[in-house]
Structure formats: structure tokens, C-alpha cells
Amino acid sequence: MAKRGRKKGSDGKVSRALLLKIAADEFAEHGYHKTKISTIVQKAELTQPTFYLYFKSKEVIFQELEDSFRLKLTSLTSNSRLEKGIEEEFLPHRIAEGLSAVLHFFADHQSLGRIGFFVSENASQIKEQMAQQIEKNLLEEAKAGYFHLNVDMNIVANGLVGMIERLIITKLWTGQNTADELTKEIVTALLYGLKNN
Amino acid sequence: MAKRGRKKGSDGKVSRALLLKIAADEFAEHGYHKTKISTIVQKAELTQPTFYLYFKSKEVIFQELEDSFRLKLTSLTSNSRLEKGIEEEFLPHRIAEGLSAVLHFFADHQSLGRIGFFVSENASQIKEQMAQQIEKNLLEEAKAGYFHLNVDMNIVANGLVGMIERLIITKLWTGQNTADELTKEIVTALLYGLKNN
Amino acid sequence: MAKRGRKKGSDGKVSRALLLKIAADEFAEHGYHKTKISTIVQKAELTQPTFYLYFKSKEVIFQELEDSFRLKLTSLTSNSRLEKGIEEEFLPHRIAEGLSAVLHFFADHQSLGRIGFFVSENASQIKEQMAQQIEKNLLEEAKAGYFHLNVDMNIVANGLVGMIERLIITKLWTGQNTADELTKEIVTALLYGLKNN
Amino acid sequence: MAKRGRKKGSDGKVSRALLLKIAADEFAEHGYHKTKISTIVQKAELTQPTFYLYFKSKEVIFQELEDSFRLKLTSLTSNSRLEKGIEEEFLPHRIAEGLSAVLHFFADHQSLGRIGFFVSENASQIKEQMAQQIEKNLLEEAKAGYFHLNVDMNIVANGLVGMIERLIITKLWTGQNTADELTKEIVTALLYGLKNN
DNA sequence: TATGAATGAGGCTTCATTCAT
DNA sequence: GATGAATGAAGCCTCATTCAT
Numbered sequence: 001m002a003k004r005g006r007k008k009g010s011d012g013k014v015s016r017a018l019l020l021k022i023a024a025d026e027f028a029e030h031g032y033h034k035t036k037i038s039t040i041v042q043k044a045e046l047t048q049p050t051f052y053l054y055f056k057s058k059e060v061i062f063q064e065l066e067d068s069f070r071l072k073l074t075s076l077t078s079n080s081r082l083e084k085g086i087e088e089e090f091l092p093h094r095i096a097e098g099l100s101a102v103l104h105f106f107a108d109h110q111s112l113g114r115i116g117f118f119v120s121e122n123a124s125q126i127k128e129q130m131a132q133q134i135e136k137n138l139l140e141e142a143k144a145g146y147f148h149l150n151v152d153m154n155i156v157a158n159g160l161v162g163m164i165e166r167l168i169i170t171k172l173w174t175g176q177n178t179a180d181e182l183t184k185e186i187v188t189a190l191l192y193g194l195k196n197n
Numbered sequence: 198m199a200k201r202g203r204k205k206g207s208d209g210k211v212s213r214a215l216l217l218k219i220a221a222d223e224f225a226e227h228g229y230h231k232t233k234i235s236t237i238v239q240k241a242e243l244t245q246p247t248f249y250l251y252f253k254s255k256e257v258i259f260q261e262l263e264d265s266f267r268l269k270l271t272s273l274t275s276n277s278r279l280e281k282g283i284e285e286e287f288l289p290h291r292i293a294e295g296l297s298a299v300l301h302f303f304a305d306h307q308s309l310g311r312i313g314f315f316v317s318e319n320a321s322q323i324k325e326q327m328a329q330q331i332e333k334n335l336l337e338e339a340k341a342g343y344f345h346l347n348v349d350m351n352i353v354a355n356g357l358v359g360m361i362e363r364l365i366i367t368k369l370w371t372g373q374n375t376a377d378e379l380t381k382e383i384v385t386a387l388l389y390g391l392k393n394n
Numbered sequence: 395m396a397k398r399g400r401k402k403g404s405d406g407k408v409s410r411a412l413l414l415k416i417a418a419d420e421f422a423e424h425g426y427h428k429t430k431i432s433t434i435v436q437k438a439e440l441t442q443p444t445f446y447l448y449f450k451s452k453e454v455i456f457q458e459l460e461d462s463f464r465l466k467l468t469s470l471t472s473n474s475r476l477e478k479g480i481e482e483e484f485l486p487h488r489i490a491e492g493l494s495a496v497l498h499f500f501a502d503h504q505s506l507g508r509i510g511f512f513v514s515e516n517a518s519q520i521k522e523q524m525a526q527q528i529e530k531n532l533l534e535e536a537k538a539g540y541f542h543l544n545v546d547m548n549i550v551a552n553g554l555v556g557m558i559e560r561l562i563i564t565k566l567w568t569g570q571n572t573a574d575e576l577t578k579e580i581v582t583a584l585l586y587g588l589k590n591n
Numbered sequence: 592m593a594k595r596g597r598k599k600g601s602d603g604k605v606s607r608a609l610l611l612k613i614a615a616d617e618f619a620e621h622g623y624h625k626t627k628i629s630t631i632v633q634k635a636e637l638t639q640p641t642f643y644l645y646f647k648s649k650e651v652i653f654q655e656l657e658d659s660f661r662l663k664l665t666s667l668t669s670n671s672r673l674e675k676g677i678e679e680e681f682l683p684h685r686i687a688e689g690l691s692a693v694l695h696f697f698a699d700h701q702s703l704g705r706i707g708f709f710v711s712e713n714a715s716q717i718k719e720q721m722a723q724q725i726e727k728n729l730l731e732e733a734k735a736g737y738f739h740l741n742v743d744m745n746i747v748a749n750g751l752v753g754m755i756e757r758l759i760i761t762k763l764w765t766g767q768n769t770a771d772e773l774t775k776e777i778v779t780a781l782l783y784g785l786k787n788n
Numbered sequence: 789t790a791t792g793a794a795t796g797a798g799g800c801t802t803c804a805t806t807c808a809t
Numbered sequence: 810g811a812t813g814a815a816t817g818a819a820g821c822c823t824c825a826t827t828c829a830t
Contacts, residue, residue, distance in 0.1 A: 012789065033230040037825065047791050049827075058825065124366060131367070155368060155382045162363025163356035169321060170328070170355045177352070185352045192389060209814065234800065244816050249801065406793065427624040431821065441795050446822065518760060525761070549768070549776045552761045553754035560753025563715060564722070565746060579746045586783060603810065628804065638812050640806075649804065 016054040018044045023061050028111035031119050032062060062115075069116030070126060072109070076101050077133040096187045098137075099164075103179035106168045117165060127165065131157040160190065213251040215241045220258050225308035228316050229259060259312075266313030267323060269306070273298050274330040288343055293384045295334075296361075300376035303365045314362060324362065328354040357387065410448040412438045417455050422505035425513050426456060456509075463510030464520060466503070470495050471527040485540055490581045492531075493558075497573035500562045511559060521559065525551040554584065607645040609635045614652050619702035622710050623653060653706075660707030661717060663700070667692050668724040687778045689728075690755075694770035697759045708756060718756065722748040751781065 022043045026035040037058055041051050055061040077098070106113040117123055135157035142149055163186065171177040177185075219240045223232040234255055238248050252258040274295070303310040314320055332354035339346055360383065368374040374382075416437045420429040431452055435445050449455040471492070500507040511517055529551035536543055557580065565571040571579075613634045617626040628649055632642050646652040668689070697704040708714055726748035733740055754777065762768040768776075 015789080033228075036823090048825085049792085050790055052826070053789075127363070128367060131363075151382055151386055155364065155374070155379070156386060158363050158367045159360035159383065159386065162359035162361070164359070165363065166324070166328075166355050166359025167352065170325060171352065182352070185348055186356070189348055189353060189356065212814080233798095235798095245800085246802080246817085247815055250815075255800070409793080425624075430819090432819095442821085443795055443823075444793080447794075452821070521757070522761060525757075545776055545780055549758065549762060549773070550780060552757050553777070553780065556753035556755070556757025557750035558753070560718070560722075560749050560756065561746065564719060564749045571746070576746070579742055580750070583742055583747060583750065606810080627802090639804085640813085641811055643805070644810070 012054075015044070015046060015050065019046070019051060019054060020061065020065070024065050024111040024115060027062060027065065027119055028114035032121075062120075065112060065115050066120045066122065069109075069112045072105060072112075073102075073116065073126070073130065076105055077130055092187050092191055095191070096183050099186060100179060100183040102164065103168070103172060103182055107172055107179045110173060113168070117168070127161050128158075131161045134160055160186075209251075212241070212243060212247065216243070216248060216251060217258065217262070221262050221308040221312060224259060224262065224316055225311035229318075259317075262309060262312050263317045263319065266306075266309045266317075269302060269309075270299070270313065270323070270327065271330075273302055274327055289384050289388055292388070293380050296383060297376060297380040299361065300365070300369060300379055304369055304376045307370055310365065314365070324358050325355075328358045331357055357383075406448075409438070409440060409444065413440070413445060413448060414455065414459070418459050418505040418509065421456060421459065421513055422508035426515075456514075459506060459509050460514045460516065463503075463506045463514075466499060466506075467496070467510065467520070467524065468527075470499055471524055486581050486585055489585070490577050493580060494573060494577045496558070497562070497566060497576055501566055501573045504567055507562065511562070521555050522552075525555045528554055554580075603645075606635070606637060606641065610637070610642060610645060611652065611656070615656050615702040615706060618653060618656065618710055619705035623712075653711075656703060656706050657711045657713065660700075660703045663696060663703075664693075664707065664717070664721065665724075667696055668721055683778050683782055686782070687774050690777060691770060691774040693755065694759070694763060694773055698763055698770045701764060704759065708759070718752050719749075722752045725751055751777075 019040060023035070023040050026040055026043075035058075037048055037051055041048050055064070106117075116126055120126065131154070135154050138147065138153045138157060141147055142153065167177075167182050167186070171182055172179060216237060220232070220237050223237055223240075232255075234245055234248055238245050252261070303314075313323055317323065328351070332351050335344065335350045335354060338344055339350065364374075364379050364383070368379055369376060413434060416434050417429070420434055420437075429452075431442060431445055435442050445455075449458070500511075510520055514520065525548070529548050532541065532547045532551060535541055536547065561571075561576050561580070565576055566573060610631060614626070614631050617631055617634075626649075628639060628642055632639050646655070697708075707717055711717065722745070726745050729738065729744045729748055732738055733744065758768075758773050758777070762773055763770060
């Protein structure tokens with residue numbers, strides 16, 4: 001039944017998705033330059049021209065993965081702002097929710113996370129966006145009286161991103177700690193240094 | 198003027214150092230793969246064979262830079278432990294000293310810092326070593342009664358490294374903050390979360 | 395006509411064989427070091443990357459040629475042993491057969507022969523293997539009473555290999571003598587020095 | 592006492608001879624192309640410019656070594672002709688003398704021998720000259736009645752050179768046989784195949 | 789949809805050789 | 810007589826990408 005030139009059971013959508021997945025793993029493991037198209041297609045049991053059927057270039061498939069990461073991450077952080085009027089005793093719990101979501105995302109999408117946070121040339125920029133989101137939240141929360149203002153919130157936000165980044169690599173992805181464990185530790189450390197008194 | 202042979206005023210030590218410096222800048226700016234020997238020697242107004250007079254390969258000169266970074270960093274962190282018997286009121290100041298030294302080092306050696314902390318394939322490993330050093334310090338200090346033990350010190354150490362890393366990029370190297378300003382902010386945030394009560 | 399992509403009528407097997415043949419000629423004529431991949435592909439009207447499509451390296455294609463030589467030579471020499479019970483009057487004829495096969499092989503495969511016997515770094519080893527094969531044959535034949543034992547058969551075997559080697563170059567490949575003529579001369583000289591009485 | 596730029600105790604003649612000797616060993620061991628000027632001068636504890644003080648090029652020093660070999664070899668073979676009127680019973684002894692001289696020469700000058708006989712591009716030509724010398728001797732000796740003429744003397748001469756060549760490598764230079772032992776074996780094998788009746 | 793075959797562009801490295809002192 | 814420093818020339822190899830089927 002298969003037409004000439006068509007692999008039995010082959011399906012564009014499937015091949016494309018497969019290439020994307022393998023590429024993600026390769027980029028994540030070896031970085032952009034050491035990742036070779038030839039390796040990707042080999043693992044997908046396809047050929048190089050087929051790759052170019054779905055992606056215009058190496059750069060483009062990488063970009064698609066990076067964009068995918070960005071999208072998911074943005075949607076997460078934008079949901080983490082605290083509502084006004086929350087009781088102080090619930091504060092740790094509310095803050096934890098946002099952080100937890102982020103950590104779970106990274107736990108569930110290692111390759112994508114590695115790409116967006118560590119191998120992309122824009123990683124720094126991505127993290128800065130994240131830091132800005134966090135800063136906005138912190139400032140509002142401080143204005144609401146939850147936090148003192150003895151520290152520069154932009155610095156705190158950036159520091160927080162750095163902390164998260166490092167713990168993802170060293171603790172989450174190594175399996176030493178779960179997303180929830182890390183959440184608790186971070187929140188504790190954070191609050192006791194930020195909480196108004 | 199001479200097209201071949203000895204360039205007027207040429208000196209092996211000088212040429213080598215020049216290549217090393219330019220290479221550091223190139224690696225720092227473009228990463229390992231995008232850095233080309235041809236560019237390095239062009240900027241040094243030398244030729245490719247001259248490069249190989251002083252360095253066995255691209256990999257080797259990179260390694261030399263990485264090692265140089267490692268050495269300086271290690272000597273800094275190993276000097277930052279607190280002596281026993283220090284008065285609590287001087288604690289922030291003492292802790293700040295170690296951190297300050299590290300930040301000043303990064304401020305003064307951007308390219309080297311970028312190489313060791315961001316472009317090297319061993320960057321993660323290097324940071325982990327640093328985190329271990331810090332953890333040891335923290336644990337001793339906790340034992341001495343300066344800190345409480347409500348948090349996992351290994352997590353704190355790694356988080357701290359992440360914070361530092363991120364602030365170096367976003368604040369120190371952008372010129373937004375000086376090493377001393379950052380030191381103060383980090384110590385403040387840190388202590389209020391760690392200090393025993 | 396196409397500048398890129400598939401050449402009209404191109405066929406992997408053919409290209410590979412072509413490269414192999416040209417490489418054999420080049421190696422045979424110029425030796426290993428003076429043979430350039432760029433020349434090989436030029437003569438094949440291909441480009442350098444294509445070469446690497448079929449052979450991992452210069453060394454590897456050379457090895458393949460050497461192995462090919464070894465294989466054929468080994469199969470020839472191992473077939474040249476005399477059966478027991480052969481009449482003495484047919485001895486010269488039987489011995490000639492083995493030698494003749496070898497010389498015909500060299501006559502028909504100059505480049506390969508030159509590679510295995512003269513340009514390979516293992517040429518000496520190859521010849522020694524051949525000498526050992528020959529020695530084994532001679533010893534069996536001596537045991538069967540065809541030859542006397544007044545001489546060291548290992549020396550004779552090595553000397554014989556040297557004779558063959560030299561005559562191949564000076565007589566066979568120059569066209570001064572045919573394989574059959576040489577066979578006769580060598581057998582004559584050999585037997586009258588070896589024959590029992 | 593040494594003047595500026597002059598190594599203590601340095602002497603042109605000595606340096607030149609040293610370079611020549613080391614070069615001979617290197618060429619003999621590694622062949623022409625794998626022998627590097629840089630290695631030669633290193634072993635001589637000199638520098639590359641010094642090399643060019645004594646030899647115009649790599650090719651030239653090699654040529655000098657090859658010429659040196661040629662000279663010595665030629666003087667040997669030209670002395671090996673048999674005088675007319677020698678008694679038949681002394682023939683083996685007289686033939687042996689010439690051969691012995693050659694083998695002793697190779698035994699005493701391995702590197703030079705290897706260069707002239709195996710690494711030079713003219714090795715084949717050199718051997719042919721030798722073969723011609725030998726052929727002339729053989730023909731005269733045949734004319735004098737010492738040998739029969741059932742074989743082509745040019746073929747015998749070339750074969751003999753091949754035998755010698757191979758035995759030098761496999762027996763003489765490996766220490767398995769002395770020059771005198773080989774001489775005896777070769778003469779025996781040779782005579783019983785050549786002697787008239 | 790898929791592929792066998794091919795290539796443009798470009799990087800790393802080596803080596804014989806030379807100049808100014 | 811000797812050398813520290815430098816280079817012109819050239820070769821091997823890799824990789825993203827494309828064409829014709």
C-alpha cells in the first residue's frame with residue numbers, strides 16, 4: 001500500500017514530533033554546537049533530507065524548542081501573583097504555590113528546561129524576564145505590607161532566579177530532592193530573610 | 198617591516214601572554230566553538246603557526262584559562278572561613294569579607310570568570326566545588342552557634358552559589374552594582390534568613 | 395549540470411569503487427604521504443566531503459587496500475603446498491604452479507601489489523608472513539624427500555621472497571619478462587640448488 | 592671565553608657531524624616524511640636555524656646521506672670481480688669474499704644501509720646498479736667457464752640482490768645471523784644452482 | 789512522505805624554512 | 810657559530826544543507 005518513497009506507516013506529524021523530541025534531548029545533553037543533525041535523524045531512523053522537510057535549519061528547530069519553553073514558563077510565572085487581602089499566616093503557602101509550579105515544570109520537562117535555561121544563547125535574557133516578573137510580584141507584596149524594604153527587590157528577584165536555577169540542576173535533576181522539598185526549603189530561607197520583621 | 202622571520206621587538210613571553218588574553222576575551226564573548234584560532238591570531242597580529250608555538254591546541258589554551266580561573270577561585274573561597282570566637286556583632290562583617298573577595302575577583306576578571314562559570318563544560322562542576330566549600334564553612338559556623346539548622350545547608354550553599362552567579366551577570370558585569378553593594382545586599386538577605394533567631 | 399546535490403547517474407557503489415581504484419593508483423605511485431585526498435577526489439570528479447562519505451580517513455582507505463592485498467596473497471600462498479606422492483619428474487611443474495599464481499597476481503594487480511609490498515609500513519611484516527608460508531611448504535617438501543636439508547630453509551624462504559620481490563619490480567612490472575618466464579627461471583635456479591642430489 | 596651566541600665548546604664540524612648522524616638514524620627509523628627537522632635538532636640539542644647553517648634543506652641532508660651510502664657500496668661491489676685463472680676449487684671462497692664485504696658493510700652501517708636500500712626514493716635504482724655490477728661479474732665468470740648459461744644472468748643478478756636485501760633485513764639486522772653465516776648460505780644455494788654441472 | 793548521493797564553506801593543525809640579533 | 814621568534818603553504822576533516830528521484 002505504501003507509496004513509493006514513503007516509509008510504511010510513516011506520518012508527517014509523527015516524524016516531525018519525533019525529530020523534535022530527539023532534538024530536544026540532544027540539544028539538552030550536548031549543547032547546540034555538538035548536536036549534529038546527522039545524529040538526530042539517525043536516532044529517528046530517518047534521513048537528513050527528511051529533517052529539512054520539517055525544519056528549515058538547525059537554528060530553526062532549536063528556536064522552536066526555545067520558544068516552546070518560553071511559552072510554558074511565562075504562563076506559569078504570570079499566575080503566581082498573590083491576591084491582596086490574604087492573611088499573613090497563609091503567606092508561605094501562597095508563595096510556595098507559584099514556586100512549586102515552576103519547579104514541577106522543570107522536573108517534568110528536563111530537556112526543554114535545559115535548553116531554555118542553559119543551552120540557549122538567550123538563557124540569560126529569559127532568566128531576566130523571569131526575574132522581572134518575580135520582582136513585580138515582590139514589590140506588590142511589599143507594598144501590601146508582607147515584606148520589609150531593606151533590600152533591593154530587583155537584586156532579590158535576580159538572586160532568587162539564580163538560586164532556583166542552581167537548585168534545579170544540582171538537586172532536582174539529580175533526584176536528590178523533589179520539587180516540593182525544594183519549594184519548602186526555598187520559601188523558608190526566603191521568608192525569614194524577607195518577612196517584615 | 199620584515200615579512201618573514203622576527204618581528205621587531207617580538208618577545209615570546211609577550212606574545213604568549215597576548216594570545217592568552219585575547220583568547221580569554223574571545224572565549225568569554227563567543228563561547229568555545231565560535232571562537233576561532235584565526236581570529237585570535239589576527240587580533241594579536243600574528244599567524245596561526247605562532248599560536249601553535251605556544252599552545253598545543255585550541256582545547257589546551259582553553260584548559261589553561263579554565264585552570265587559571267579554578268586556581269584563583271579556590272584560593273579565594275578557602276580563605277573565607279570564619280575563625281572561632283568572633284563576636285556576633287562582627288559576624289556580618291566577617292562573612293562579607295569572603296564574599297566581597299569573590300565578587301571583586303569576578304569584577305576584575307570578567308573574561309576569566311565568564312569562562313570558568315559559564316562557557317566551560319565543567320562550569321557546573323566548578324560551581325559545585327564552590328558550593329561544597331561554602332557548605333563546609335556554613336556548617337562550621339552553624340556548629341559555632343552563629344546559624345540555626347532549620348535548613349539543609351547543602352541546599353543553602355548551592356542556592357547561594359546560584360544567587361552569586363546570577364547577580365554577577367546581571368548586576369556586577371552590567372555595572373548596575375558594585376561588588377561592595379552586592380556584598381551588602383547578599384549578606385543582609387542571607388543573615389536574616391540564617392541567623393540563629 | 396547540477397552544482398549541488400545528486401550528480402546524474404551517481405551511484406554510491408560506483409563512486410566508492412572509483413575512489414578506491416584511484417586511491418590505489420595514487421598510493422602506489424606516490425606513496426602514502428605524498429598522496430593527497432584532494433587529488434584523489436579531483437580525479438574522481440568528486441569533492442572531499444564525498445570521500446569521507448565512504449571512508450573514515452586517509453588511513454582507513456589505505457588500510458582497506460592493504461587488507462585486500464593481504465587477503466588475496468594469503469589465499470594464493472596457502473594453496474601452493476604440494477600433495478604427497480607426487481612423482482619427482484612433475485615436481486618442477488607443481489612448484490611452478492604456486493609461484494606462477496603469485497606472479498600473475500602481481501602482474502594483474504600492480505597498484506595493490508605495490509601498496510602491500512612496498513608502500514605499506516607493514517610491508518616487511520607481510521613479506522615475513524609470506525616467507526613463513528613458503529618455509530612451511532619447503533619443510534614439508536623436504537620431509538617428503540624432494541629437497542635436501544643442507545641449507546636453512548628459513549633463510550631460503552626469505553631469500554626466495556626477496557628474489558620474487560625484486561624480480562616483480564625489475565622484470566615483471568617493467569614488462570621485460572612475463573610471469574611465466576620468470577616462473578621458469580626462478581624454479582630452475584631454485585631446484586638446481588635445492589634438489590636432493 | 593665563549594663569544595656571544597656561541598655555545599661553549601661548540602664546533603662547526605662537530606655539530607654538522609652530529610646532525611648528520613642523528614638525521615641518519617631518524618630517516619632510517621621513521622622514513623623521510625615522518626622525520627622532522629625539529630626532532631633532529633632537539634636530539635642534537637641545537638636549534639632549527641643551526642640546522643640550516645649546515646644543510647640547505649631537508650632534502651639536501653638526505654641526499655648527502657644517500658650519496659654517502661652509494662659511494663661506499665659502489666666501491667665494494669667493484670672490487671668483487673674474480674680474476675681469470677682462479678682454480679675452481681677456490682671459487683666458492685672467492686665469490687664469498689665479495690658478498691661478505693657487502694654484508695659486513697650493511698651490518699656495520701645499518702642506518703645508512705636502510706636509507707639507501709629502503710627509504711630513498713631511488714632505492715630501486717641503486718639496487719639496479721648493484722644488480723648490473725653483479726651481472727657483469729657473473730657473465731665474465733660464466734664466460735670463463737665457471738657457470739652454465741641455462742639461466743638469464745640479469746634475472747639471476749636481480750634475484751640475488753633481492754635475496755641479499757631481504758636477508759639483510761630479516762636475518763642480519765635482527766641479529767639472527769651474522770654476515771659470515773649468511774654469506775655461506777647464499778653462496779651454497781647460489782652455486783649449486785649456477786655451477787656448470 | 790522519503791531518501792541516496794553529493795557538496796560549499798570553513799576550521800584545526802603541521803612542517804620546512806627564514807630573519808634579526 | 811648559534812638562536813628566539815615567526816611564518817607561508819598546505820593538508821585533513823566536519824557539518825549543515827541541497828538536488829534529483
